[in-house]
Amino acid sequence: DGGITQSPKYLFRKEGQNVTLSCEQNLNHDAMYWYRQDPGQGLRLIYYSQIVNDFQKGDIAEGYSVSREKKESFPLTVTSAQKNPTAFYLCASSIGVFTEAFFGQGTRLTVV
Amino acid sequence: LAKTTQPISMDSYEGQEVNITCSHNNIATNDYITWYQQFPSQGPRFIIQGYKTKVTNEVASLFIPADRKSSTLSLPRVSLSDTAVYYCLVGKNAGNMLTFGGGTRLMVKP
Numbered sequence A: 001d002g003g004i005t006q007s008p009k010y011l012f013r014k015e016g017q018n019v020t021l022s023c024e025q026n027l028n029h030d031a032m033y034w035y036r037q038d039p040g041q042g043l044r045l046i047y048y049s050q051i052v053n054d055f056q057k058g059d060i061a062e063g064y065s066v067s068r069e070k071k072e073s074f075p076l077t078v079t080s081a082q083k084n085p086t087a088f089y090l091c092a093s094s095i096g097v098f099t100e101a102f103f104g105q106g107t108r109l110t111v112v
Numbered sequence B: 001l002a003k004t005t006q007p008i009s010m011d012s013y014e015g016q017e018v019n020i021t022c023s024h025n026n027i028a029t030n031d032y033i034t035w036y037q038q039f040p041s042q043g044p045r046f047i048i049q050g051y052k053t054k055v056t057n058e059v060a061s062l063f064i065p066a067d068r069k070s071s072t073l074s075l076p077r078v079s080l081s082d083t084a085v086y087y088c089l090v091g092k093n094a095g096n097m098l099t100f101g102g103g104t105r106l107m108v109k110p
Helices: none
Strands: A004-007 A010-013 A019-025 A031-037 A043-051 A054-057 A064-066 A076-078 A087-094 A101-103 A107-111 B009-013 B018-023 B032-038 B045-050 B053-056 B061-064 B070-075 B084-091 B104-109
Touching: A004 A087, A010 A019, A019 A031, A019 A087, A019 A107, A043 A064, A076 A087, A101 B045, B009 B018, B018 B084, B018 B104, B032 B061, B045 B053, B045 B061, B045 B070, B070 B084
Parallel strands: A010 A107, B009 B104
Antiparallel strands: A004 A019, A019 A076, A031 A043, A031 A087, A043 A054, A064 A076, A087 A101, A087 A107, B018 B070, B032 B045, B032 B084, B053 B061, B061 B070, B084 B104
């Protein structure tokens, strides 16, 4: 059963701690993306990767870091430098730039 | 980067046809137009994509005029389950292909 999996669904962290959100896909997609969504708002692109070992900053990359060591995995680390990390985080993947993107179910991060 | 403008919200009733228009005056020659649907606390779902004229699938139709400065997503005979946010995206590169604006919040009433 192919798809894109984000874990965990809910995550709580104390302020000042780094936290890593998992995103795994078994769709053999080259491109992967991370978005942030705040309540009542649209999605904002954090980072994206078109191939393994390469990634690009999106609109709001400050305070976040990513890695793409394997085609299937694109973890996102929310660092302590991110001023307001509480949000809904969505990961997506696509075969290529012109094709349909598939999204995970999201991780809701709450920093207290 | 082509910017898109959509109505913030729309109301409709079950069984009606809903048309959501997206303005993209600065669309580039190679840009595609893509629409996604998002339910609360879920990731967006691809609905339809087009380049020019008309595209139809089992879910919706997408109308694109010759100048491509706007596009209209048409949902036939909506039901309560079509209540969601609909996003219009314009682009051709991985960096802007998935640039989401605020979307249109569609509320379908009984």
